[in-house]
Amino acid sequence: MTTNCKAREVVGRIGSKWAIYVISSLDEHTMRFGDLKKTIDGISQRMLTVTLRSLERDGLIRRTVYPVVPPRVEYALTPLGRTLLEVVSTMVHWTDEHMAEIGAAQSAYDSRPEPEPIEQ
Amino acid sequence: MTTNCKAREVVGRIGSKWAIYVISSLDEHTMRFGDLKKTIDGISQRMLTVTLRSLERDGLIRRTVYPVVPPRVEYALTPLGRTLLEVVSTMVHWTDEHMAEIGAAQSAYDSRPEPEPIEQ
């Protein structure tokens, strides 16, 4: 594999379960922190913060702070993030389409007979 | 997000840095354990084993053991895995294409000035 280590790290970050859904959520419009938290079911405040920071650092989303009280922070896809969105959407879509098949495969795998213990 | 928790787990497994490259590696032909280890640079034996097991459980790859000495084990994509391959290739390709941009964004982020400490 010619791919170097840095590319792998990026793939890992992008492919992480939360990042994918953050990117997807920003498809149509910018969102505030609270909006994202409500939209992405089950994400903790901490993980949302961490995920947003890493996506911002990779140049995939832009964070805009409005100096008002109470604070207002909006997240939006950058042009780069928007090119990624297509890839990510495909992935989410593929998963939704094949969840049943995957679940069946898991059940089959889990109910497979144990290999016979070695006779002495 | 209407996506349930199980779908997120699947996305996370598929998107994990090693799984993506295992799937990609099986594009053209079946491969043996050692081949995969050599192809996927930097993967430890343990992580390759763990990754292969999880992909097998999800029905994405098929593991074939030939009862010979020394053992011969071949891994191949299932039809389901083959449909995923397209998605995964797109992702790897996107990352390769945009590594420079991402690196630049990271540098810019990391060299950003610290926010001024609060004056008392």
Add this chain to the structure above:
DNA sequence: CGGAATCCGATCTGATACTG
């Protein structure tokens, strides 16, 4: 509202040693 900081158990991962 949108975090940051801390604590801490759970999980991941690599290294190493061993095996059919």
Add this chain to the structure above:
DNA sequence: CAGTATCAGATCGGATTCCG
């Protein structure tokens, strides 16, 4: 060759508390 078993260090991730 293709693993399994085990252990220790690293990282993840939730809960909680506090802040501008």
